[in-house]
Amino acid sequence: MTEPGLVALGGPAIDDEEYAVLAALIAQDSELAVLHTDSEVLTALVVPTVWPAVWWAGLVTQAIKVAGATLKRLRSGRGHGLHATLVEEALRVFGVGDLCAATWTIMKNEAADAAQEEGPYGQLLTRLNDGAARPLLVGHSAGSEHVIELIELAARMELNITFDVALIAPASTHDRVARMLNRHAERLGEVRLLGLDDALEQRDTLLHAPDVPEPIRAALGWLYPHSVLYFVSGVCEAEADTPLVGLRRHHLPHPASHPLVQGYFAQSTGRTVWHNGGDWTHGSLDSDHNWLIAQVQVPNPAVLPTNGEQMDLAQVQVQNPAVLTPDGEQMDRAQLDDGMVAAKKRYVAVNRDFALMGGLPGPGFTDLVAQTSRENRLMHVGQQAALLSLTEAEASELRTQFSSVDLEEDIPHFLSRSPLVPKFKVQNVPYGQALNAVMLTVTDNQSIAIAGVKVVAFTPGGTAFTSLTDAQGVATFNVPVGTTLGPVYILPRSGFYAQKLPALPVAVQLQPLNLPGGSGRDWSTDWIRSGVNLCDGSGVKVAVVDTGVSHNALNVTQARWFLNGKSDSESSALDVDGHGTHVAGVIAAMNQVLGHAPQAELYAARVFDALPGGQAGGASSYDIARAIRWAVSQGCDVINLSLGSSQSSNVIQEACVEAAAMGTLVVAASGNDGLPVVNYPAKLPETVAVGALGVRGTYPASSLHAGAEPPVVQAHGVYRASFSNYGPEVRYLAPGVAVLSCMAAPLGTNPPLGQGVAAMDGTSMAAPQISGLAAALICQGNQPRSAARLRALLVQLDQIMSAVLKPYPGVTGPALPVPVPAANVVKAHSTRPMKANPPRKDGKS
Incomplete structure (x- = not known):
């Protein structure tokens, strides 16, 4: 253009000289694969004749592979016609595709x-x-x-x-x-x-x-x-x-197309x-x-x-x-409506008979998968569940046809890095409006400029403007003339405490983090352990189902991503947000700020593409369930879920039931809405729900973290965080305000592993306190994974967490966790009725 x-x-583009070379090669009877478009898609790629050098036996074997792959694609609706599909698979098999x-x-x-x-x-x-x-x-x-x-x-x-x-x-x-x-x-x-x-x-x-x-x-x-x-x-x-996106066929019903697109x-x-x-x-x-x-x-x-x-x-x-x-x-x-995808949603078919059939798919589930595959509505299938792309009418029809299979919408789950910052959308200034440049300089307490600090400035009406400080520490806002800015949130990525100011000043100094001293642990891990000398987590496997994990203080044994029904173990399992890395650091950081179990083996399961904004995005319930099952199959002793939704998911509950039956502890965050309603999956009886508490004096009084304090704080300074969801399902309260842990490098930076430390808030930070403590206790007991070990572990956690809160009277009310008999946590699969989904409402943790 x-x-x-x-x-x-x-x-x-290809020039005339390159065309001449191609023409000469044609004349020499070379076999060609040429990629080019007039609109600069690909430069020419000339592949010389190499096939005669292959042994005939090998050719026959490869030809069989080509034929098999072609037939499979044509049957599954993934073919491009017989001729094109044969060529594509041949190029793939013979290495030209690489x-x-x-x-x-x-x-x-x-x-x-x-x-x-x-x-x-x-x-x-x-x-x-x-x-x-x-x-x-x-x-x-x-x-x-x-x-x-x-x-x-x-x-x-x-x-x-x-x-x-x-x-x-x-x-x-x-x-x-x-x-x-x-x-x-x-x-x-x-x-x-x-x-x-x-x-x-x-x-x-x-x-x-x-x-x-x-x-x-x-x-x-x-x-x-x-x-x-x-x-x-x-x-x-x-x-x-x-x-x-440019192929029309992929905007029609197709087994691999993304419903969001x-x-x-x-x-x-x-x-x-x-x-x-x-x-x-x-x-x-x-x-x-x-x-x-x-x-x-x-x-x-x-x-x-x-x-x-x-x-x-x-x-x-x-x-x-x-x-x-x-x-x-x-x-x-109106002539185009036929065949257009206008109201497709993602649905999950749960194989309810999986356990009853001895680990095999039930007949209803098998028939549903076969039918939706023929109709190009099947996106992904596993032994326990399948992901489908359906209209509401198609879903209703399948529910009637396959009554033995649970069919539910694929439910998005959310997380929030800081519940103390209001949700906002970037303001766009109308074209032609007169603007005024407003600047803020951000430095440390030695007046040294800090680059890369995010500043969010609200108008009194709630409109938000954002800026990032430059190398001189200056954040610039181009706002309409006469605009008043305040409150203002100053959000460093790492190294300093965040601040909230009533109005935009000319300059502000940030307080550096109060990094740990002798023990090497943050106040939160030291406080919750109460000086008890526990094992370092050696030999214990902990899975973090989150946004990924990437930091040089974290030893990740295996990393895998689960997105849109697909999975892989590539470097794309690196953290896309920073949330998962911070969570993992609370559990098992090996230096800078020690985690509860620094020698534990981390299994990173990424289920988020990025931190969702507004109603777009979220982690799929289908992918979360697959990540839980993967963690259980890898022998994980603990699974941390710092995510949530207000809507229950049968497929996640099935995965949690299977985890509990194997003796895996599943820990989940209660949610960050400050409401008397616990989010799912924390609300499930098969998980341990964790709410957040804070302690005055562990952060500067002028910092953003002070916003977590309730209107009245007891003299001892311990309180339930104002944002923490509460209810009878909450089993433990753990530190979740100004928690220091690892921070991932911004996505796309080189090297990709983070090196910094950040203070974050949320029940997302409280849940890994329990996961890390559990890992240390499992290491101490040195018993194989089993349902009996899980029950004993919960008794130990109950005793420790009750002792932690006992010196702080007044941290009561509906948020005080009341220990539940451990035997009630693991329930038999065959006797548990599937829960109906309540009205949908986005949740955060």
């Missing part, structure tokens, strides 16, 4: 490398942060990766920018775009998706530019019959038929434009600039032209771009 006024993103995937990965990495604060994209965003412009990002094919990286960079830089976005045949995957929507949907203004209808996509070829020599086009058309997006989906991604692009009339006629190709979608501008323009854009001046394109705006018919006329939207 080079049209003035649009931010064009993409890589290099070369293609490597090239595609390099292109993605180039987009990530460009999106650095000190790089060109960072400079561009800094220019756009004056609030006068609302940029329009246009990404064609691989350019969609650059668009996503720009949006994520703006979030990391804490800039007040809303983007209008036009994605033209984007090559980004559903999972990639879903992560962006989960994290940054509030940064998106108007969004357009432009692409080809599936019939055109299948007729398109890998090379389609008019100046490509005919022999090359003919050869590639014979080798591979579909478009470059089909090729990327079938060959270049890790999984064959990976859903791409499908729903997002289907929910707004005109958000999606599919060409369904004419000679359009993948590369030509951005060649007709007059048509393109007419489609992508949105109400009140303020775009950045090449000369850096503001440009008004109101004259070419269209409110509702429509799908075009072959003759170029507008098609009635």
Whole structure:
């Protein structure tokens, strides 16, 4: 894209000299796999003939693999037609797919490398942060990766920018775009998706530019019959038929498509434009600039032209771009309703007969899985549960048809890093409004500037502005003239206590953390252990089901992520937020601030894409249950769940029942709403619910943490935190205010492991106090995992926690944990009725 006024993103195209080389290779009868589009998707990749060197026996074996994989894909609805699927699987089996995937990965990495604060994209965003412009990002094919990286960079830089976005045949995957929507949907203004209808996509070829020599086009058309997006989906991604946002087939019912992406692009009339006629190709979608501008323009854009001046394109705006018919006329939207995904939700089918059938799927569950697989509604299946993409009507029909299977909505679970900071959405200044730059300087108590501090400033009406301090410690807010800012929250990532101020000052000094002395432990772990000398956790396995774990003071034995029904043990299990690392540090940090059991083996199960904002995102109940079962299968003695929802989940309860039966302690946070209602899964009888307490004097009185204090605090200074959910299900209160522990490095930094220490608040910080203490007790007892050991462990915890609170009278009321007979915690699977889901309400922990 080079049209003035649009931010064009993409890589290099093939030039005439490269075409000549390809033509010469054709003449020499080389076998080719060429990846290229006229719109800068991929550079040429020439693969010389290597197959004759393979032994015939090996060829037969590989051919069988190709045939089997092709048949499997076609049967499962993941095929691209017989011809294309055979070619894709052959390329994968014979190693050519690895070369293609490597090239595609390099292109993605180039987009990530460009999106650095000190790089060109960072400079561009800094220019756009004056609030006068609302940029329009246009990404064609691989350019969609650059668009996503720009949006994520703006979030990391804490800039007040809303983007209008036009994605033209984007090559980004559903999972990639879903992560962006989960994290940054509030940064998106108007969004357009432009692409080809599936019939055109299948007729398109890998090379389609008019100046490509005919022999090359003919050869590639014979080798591979579909478009470059089909090729990327079938060959270049890790999984064959990976859903791409630019492929229409992946916006129709499909077993692997992400419901969030499908729903997002289907929910707004005109958000999606599919060409369904004419000679359009993948590369030509951005060649007709007059048509393109007419489609992508949105109400009140303020775009950045090449000369850096503001440009008004109101004259070419269209409110509702429509799908075009072959003759170029507008098609009635009603004609498109058939086949469009408009109301899909994720549902979980729970295999209720799993235990009764001796660990085998029940017949009703098996039949449901088979039927939904044939209908392309099955997203993932395990022995105990399956993840489905259904409309409400389809779910109702399946409930009637398979009454022996529990079918529930996939319930999102949430966490909150600081319950003492109000929820907010970044404020976008209306175009043309006069602005005033307001600055705040943040230093330490030695007047040394602190960079990277997040500052959130509210107006009296509740509007929020955010900024990040620069190298000089200065946070700048561009706000409308006459705006009053206050209260103001100053949130250092690590090293200092956070503060809340009634108004925005000119400068502020932060107090450094009160790091531990002799014992090496934080006040919270020392306080809860009451000087008792316990084991260091050697040989004990503790799972942290959270946002990931990444810090050089933490010894992670295994890490795995569970997202959208998929799982892997790649480095993507690193912490995407900081929450999981802090939780893990309370349990098992080995230095800086010692955890309860520093020699325990950590198992990190990441179930969050990122800290959700608003109603977007959350950890899936299906994925949480899979993570719990994985932890149990790895022999984990303790599982920590610092997450929650106000809605119960049958699939999570089933997993917790199985964990308890094996002798695994499941600890969960009660929630951070300050309400007399305990969140799930903490409310389940199979888990141990933990609320948060605080102790005056363990944080500066002027710090944000003082906001956790109730109106009346007893003379001894111990109190239930004002944000802590309470109720009869809460078994223990543990320190959860100004808890010092490890802080992960910001996502995307190098090296990826954090080194700092942060003070955080929440029942999320209280739960790992119990998990860590339990690990130390298990180590001390040195008994094998069993239901009997679990009952004995709960008796020990009851005794210790009762003794901890006994010297502090007045910490009573409905929040005081009343010890429950340990025998009541583990219940028989066959006698426990499944719980009906109460009315849904988002919960936090």
